[in-house]
Amino acid sequence: MKNYLLLSFLFIFTVPQFIDAQSISETSVDIEIVDQIIEEGIERSQVMEIASWLTDVYGPRLTNSPQMRNANEYTKTALEEMGLENAYLHQWGPFGKGWELNRFAMHANSPHSYFPVTAYPKAWSPGHEGPVEGEVLFLNVESVEELEQYRGELGDKFVMLDLPQESEPSWDPIATRISDERLLELANASEAVREQQENQREPNPEAAQRAELQYEIMKFLWEEKPLAILDYGYRGWYGQIAVGAASIPSAPGTPWGERPRVWDENVSDVVPQISLMREHYGRIFRMLEKDVPVEIELDMQVSFYDDDLYGYNTIAEIPGTDPDLKDEVVMLGAHLDSWHASTGAADNASGSAVMMEAVRILKELGVEPRRTIRIALWDGEEQGLNGSLEYVSDHFASAEGSWNQAEGIEEKEDYDNFSAYYNFDNGTGQIRGVYLQQNEDLRHLFKTWLKPFEEWSANTVTYNNTGSTDHIAFERVGLPGFQFIQDPIEYFTMTHHSNMDYYERLVEQDLQRSAVIIATFVYHTAMLDEKLPRK
Numbered sequence: 001m002k003n004y005l006l007l008s009f010l011f012i013f014t015v016p017q018f019i020d021a022q023s024i025s026e027t028s029v030d031i032e033i034v035d036q037i038i039e040e041g042i043e044r045s046q047v048m049e050i051a052s053w054l055t056d057v058y059g060p061r062l063t064n065s066p067q068m069r070n071a072n073e074y075t076k077t078a079l080e081e082m083g084l085e086n087a088y089l090h091q092w093g094p095f096g097k098g099w100e101l102n103r104f105a106m107h108a109n110s111p112h113s114y115f116p117v118t119a120y121p122k123a124w125s126p127g128h129e130g131p132v133e134g135e136v137l138f139l140n141v142e143s144v145e146e147l148e149q150y151r152g153e154l155g156d157k158f159v160m161l162d163l164p165q166e167s168e169p170s171w172d173p174i175a176t177r178i179s180d181e182r183l184l185e186l187a188n189a190s191e192a193v194r195e196q197q198e199n200q201r202e203p204n205p206e207a208a209q210r211a212e213l214q215y216e217i218m219k220f221l222w223e224e225k226p227l228a229i230l231d232y233g234y235r236g237w238y239g240q241i242a243v244g245a246a247s248i249p250s251a252p253g254t255p256w257g258e259r260p261r262v263w264d265e266n267v268s269d270v271v272p273q274i275s276l277m278r279e280h281y282g283r284i285f286r287m288l289e290k291d292v293p294v295e296i297e298l299d300m301q302v303s304f305y306d307d308d309l310y311g312y313n314t315i316a317e318i319p320g321t322d323p324d325l326k327d328e329v330v331m332l333g334a335h336l337d338s339w340h341a342s343t344g345a346a347d348n349a350s351g352s353a354v355m356m357e358a359v360r361i362l363k364e365l366g367v368e369p370r371r372t373i374r375i376a377l378w379d380g381e382e383q384g385l386n387g388s389l390e391y392v393s394d395h396f397a398s399a400e401g402s403w404n405q406a407e408g409i410e411e412k413e414d415y416d417n418f419s420a421y422y423n424f425d426n427g428t429g430q431i432r433g434v435y436l437q438q439n440e441d442l443r444h445l446f447k448t449w450l451k452p453f454e455e456w457s458a459n460t461v462t463y464n465n466t467g468s469t470d471h472i473a474f475e476r477v478g479l480p481g482f483q484f485i486q487d488p489i490e491y492f493t494m495t496h497h498s499n500m501d502y503y504e505r506l507v508e509q510d511l512q513r514s515a516v517i518i519a520t521f522v523y524h525t526a527m528l529d530e531k532l533p534r535k
Helices: 002-008 031-043 047-057 066-081 145-150 180-187 191-197 205-224 278-289 345-364 386-395 440-456 471-475 491-495 508-527
Strands: 085-092 098-109 114-116 119-121 132-138 157-160 228-232 273-276 295-305 311-318 329-335 372-378 397-402 405-411 418-423 431-435 460-462 481-486
Touching: 031 345, 031 440, 031 508, 047 066, 047 345, 047 508, 066 085, 066 098, 066 311, 066 345, 085 386, 098 119, 132 278, 145 205, 157 278, 180 431, 180 460, 228 278, 273 278, 311 345, 311 386, 329 345, 329 386, 329 508, 345 372, 345 491, 345 508, 372 386, 372 508, 386 397, 386 471, 418 471, 418 508, 431 440, 431 508, 440 460, 440 508, 471 481, 481 508
Parallel strands: 132 157, 157 228, 228 273, 329 372, 329 418, 418 481, 431 460
Antiparallel strands: 085 311, 098 114, 098 295, 119 273, 132 295, 311 372, 397 405, 431 481
């Protein structure tokens, strides 16, 4: 690091003026402030301490749960103690009911053996007043007509619907970093390359038939009310269970925004749904195949909360100091909410901790940004980017249409005062570059800002889009929103939405470096003569 600090003073980087409606004046990287950010962010980092509070103390942080409420208050207070101003909780919604798991235990018994079952209920599943017992039944039907043989037979049963997942040894590493080849591919991406790689999905009649049958089965189960529906996690072996929210029967083809949600205030009589470890699901299935009966004892107690149906984003600022630019805003953010099977470390306490650390560094250094720097820690991201979409709608622009396609954009008063939003939400992995979101006018500027971090291999700028997280709330209404390229580490193999996503899965060096890089991006954006150009 010392060698890097000495070398970094040798570079002065400039970017040309962009020919755009929002042109960027010629500027340079402030090497002095970059080195101060590096020193503070590496030598005196607080990112792991913040992450521990968010996970060990306040996790999990399911939307509208008591833990999420506590996390809101913690982050607001922590940001105020760092010296940020105008901290408050932005109300959005209404979202719906909160849910909390109070107790859960599952046991399996057969004439030949007993074993505890590793499983997690899906969020917003109802519980039972006390322990319940019942036999397991595999619902093996290939048509709607075959369901009738089970009419009146399921009320005291645990029902399995799916064939077990076939297993094979895992030959690939669990944790990885992005290869040089992949980074080069990203760097070389263009509109022509993107169009060439896009594939049209052909209609699949068999899949449509299966979806229709699945819908009829779920409707039947809602009428019969078994003790619980059992499945296996949608990803994972070796004890990993990926689990989300309980579902409600919804006719195939129903638009996403029109489907009933299990957290909706008026939804009741939901059938409990539980995801088992794949190995335990397979064992029970194979025993049933051999006509060996299996009985499950379940103790599942939950609480629902409907006294406040709204969600809350944590917001705080470092006010701008330039009389002509202080009303303009540069934002950074990450979603604070998580799923419930673990403490939500890599998804997304890591992002929230990195963003809080980035603003802590800037405040500790006493920077005086020309524009206002505003941090947002979003609620309700996991259920559809709810918190960020509604914040953008309240402050910058409202629009009709889906979360990834806006129609009829109506600009608000602050729309023209917005410069950029930077997001962090792909696990613990270090930033390796940034997605331009097809905003080619920013390539040279972003490459310039990444130049000091070449030693960290964090210098890739790609034309490509990336989606499915909160920068899309800004992108969809024409505002510059960006997500960074990150090393995957164990994100999609181990931690994402799973019972393995604990503090221990965080990589300290990666989070420190990411906080440093984001702090420099935010600072330089706030100091430009002009706002960032829009697509």
